[in-house]
Each structure stands twice: as structure tokens, then as C-alpha cells.
Amino acid sequence: MSKLLENKVFISTRPAGQSAELESLLSEESATLISMPTIEIRPLVLDEFSWLQLKNLESFNWIVFTSPNGLRFFFDRLFDLQKHYGLPEQLKIGVVGKKTAAHLECYGTSAEFINLGNTAEEFAADFINRVGVGEHVLFPIGNLARSVIEDRISKKAICTRVLFYETVMPSEISNEALSLVISNQYDMIILTSPSGCNNLLQLVSGKMDTASLRLVCIGQTTAAEVIRSGLEPLITAGMANSQGITSAIINYFQKKQLITN
Numbered sequence: 001m002s003k004l005l006e007n008k009v010f011i012s013t014r015p016a017g018q019s020a021e022l023e024s025l026l027s028e029e030s031a032t033l034i035s036m037p038t039i040e041i042r043p044l045v046l047d048e049f050s051w052l053q054l055k056n057l058e059s060f061n062w063i064v065f066t067s068p069n070g071l072r073f074f075f076d077r078l079f080d081l082q083k084h085y086g087l088p089e090q091l092k093i094g095v096v097g098k099k100t101a102a103h104l105e106c107y108g109t110s111a112e113f114i115n116l117g118n119t120a121e122e123f124a125a126d127f128i129n130r131v132g133v134g135e136h137v138l139f140p141i142g143n144l145a146r147s148v149i150e151d152r153i154s155k156k157a158i159c160t161r162v163l164f165y166e167t168v169m170p171s172e173i174s175n176e177a178l179s180l181v182i183s184n185q186y187d188m189i190i191l192t193s194p195s196g197c198n199n200l201l202q203l204v205s206g207k208m209d210t211a212s213l214r215l216v217c218i219g220q221t222t223a224a225e226v227i228r229s230g231l232e233p234l235i236t237a238g239m240a241n242s243q244g245i246t247s248a249i250i251n252y253f254q255k256k257q258l259i260t261n
Contacts, residue, residue, distance in 0.1 A: 004253050005031035008187040010216075011177055013038040013196040016170070022190070022242040029250065034186075036177035038199040040170040043073050044143070050162045053138060054081050057088050060160070061135035062112075064094040064127070066120060066145065068103045071095075073164035074140035075107050085109070094130070094137075096123045096149075099241060118240035119219060124152035131157045140164045144195050146221075167195050173203060182208050188234060190245060192218040194225035201229055218245055 008031045012019040016037045023033040046054070054077060057063070065071040075085055085107040087093075092112035095101040101114045113130050115123040127149065131137060135157045139150060143166040150159040180186045181204060191197050197217075201210055210231060217223040217233045219240035226233045235252050237244035 003030040004250060004257065005029040008032070008253075009034065009180070009185070010249070011036050011181060011186050011189045012192075013190060013200055014192050015039055015041050022245060025242055025246040026249075029246070034174075034177050034180065036174045036181075037170050038173075038196045038203065039167050039193060041069050041142070041165055041167055043076065043165050044163050046077060046162075046164070050164075051081070053160060053162050054078060057091055057138070059136060060091055060138045062092050062094055062131060062137040062157075063087075064096075064123075064137055064139050064149065065100055065104075066096045066123070066139070066141060066149065068100050069142060069165055070140045070145075071100060071103050077164060094123075094127055096120060097240075119221065120146060120148040124149045128153050128156065134158065136160065138162065142167055167193075169199050169202070178203060181213075184208075184212065186214075188214045188216045188249065190216045190218070191222050191226065191233075194222055197222060197225045197229065216245060216249060 005026065010026060010031060010033050012022055012033055012035050014037060016035065019033060019035050026033045079085055087109060093104065093109065094113040095111040096115060097118040098114060101111045104110055113127060115126045117123065131153055133156055137153065137157050137159050139159060139161040141161055141163060143163055150161065153159065181189065189200065191200070204210060213231060214234045215226055215231065216235045217226060218237050220236065223233045223236040235248045237248040
């Protein structure tokens, strides 16, 4: 018996090397996932202020990781500084989502606080009740990171953001995958960030009618950027992870099949 997604082609815009789980899940449904990264994550050279924060981690009460990227590049620079990954005893770790929290095991530590959701809004709503008045909170982030959490808790705590990485357009784009998009030989394009959306539109602008793009968004933040760009997402996942994306796609085609039958 054929599966619902058999012979369907999906295109992932995630950074290179970050689509393995999604590929595995879609492959189980007999679908094909083609990687066409529209963003590249690169470490930034830290300035004097940033190195100073690293050298004075004992002055912070919390460090909050909002993504695996921020976590990875923070610990890379920490190792450059002290040749080990150890953190001050008093420094508590807050993490957005279980997926990011799982990466802490690689560095021999764990999170004091993990919110149940996967969005900054959900984290801020929970974390505001955990952080103490006047406590110092460090945010290792990227150049395009939103300030949702800081805006919410800054009325109660003292927030410091340090840029550890940047999100840019990849130096090379898969021409094969891009040609599939332009020639409409795909089923859906999967977007996992606002910057991924913007770069995709930049790549195809003038080469096709962007209104015809069939877009799947990982969550509401990415969907909002798609709408802001004048487009309408075909699907927005209820859970902001690979499982959520796959489930949303399956649900879409199940409903479509019911209507057809």
C-alpha cells in the first residue's frame, strides 16, 4: 500500500547539515527531502566587550540559550579562553526548548530551567517567574536574534546580549534545487526562520511568481515574516520542530485526500 507522501518532493532551507532529522522523518513516509540552505551560520569575531563578559561569567546569575547555534558558539569561545567548558557554580542555565537543552550534555552540564514550548514568547512568559529582581542575565545570540525575552524580563532583571554568530546568505546555492523551485517541480518548501524566508525570496525574485510558492513554516514567527512579505503560508506547524513540521505536512495531505475523495 502506497504512503500518503510517496514520490513527493520537499525542499529544506535549513543551514547545511541541519536537515538530517527532518529528512529521516519524511523518508519514513516515502517522501524525498532536498537540501537548499538559504542561510549560513558563521561565528563572529568577538569584540573587547564580548570577551570581557566571557571573562566575568561569575558576575551573572543566569545564562540563557535560545538556540543550539548560540550554545555551540558560546562554548567554542569559552574553550578558546579557558581551555575547558566549565562554568561558575552559581551560574544557572535557562534554555528555550528541549532540543537546545539536549546539546548541553556535550559540554558536561545541564539546564536549571527548560520551558515546555519552543518559542521565545513561551519562554519569556515562564522565565519571568523564575528570574529574581536585579539578577544579571547573559544572552549569547546571533545578529538577527529578536529581543522578545529581554524585553519581557528587563523590567525585572539586568540583561546583557553578546553576539557570537551571524546569519548570512550562503556563499553557494544549490542550482539543482533552485531550478526545481523556479520550474515548479517540487511539492513544498520548508522554512525554519524569517531570514530563511527573506533569502529565498531574494533568490527567486524576478525569476518566478513568488505568490505561487508553496511554503511550510516551522512556527508563527516564520509565518509572520512570510505574511509580512505579502505571501500566505500553506502550512504552519503547531510544534516548532522537525516532528511538528512532518505531522503538519501529513495532516495537510490527509485533509486534501478526504476532500478529493
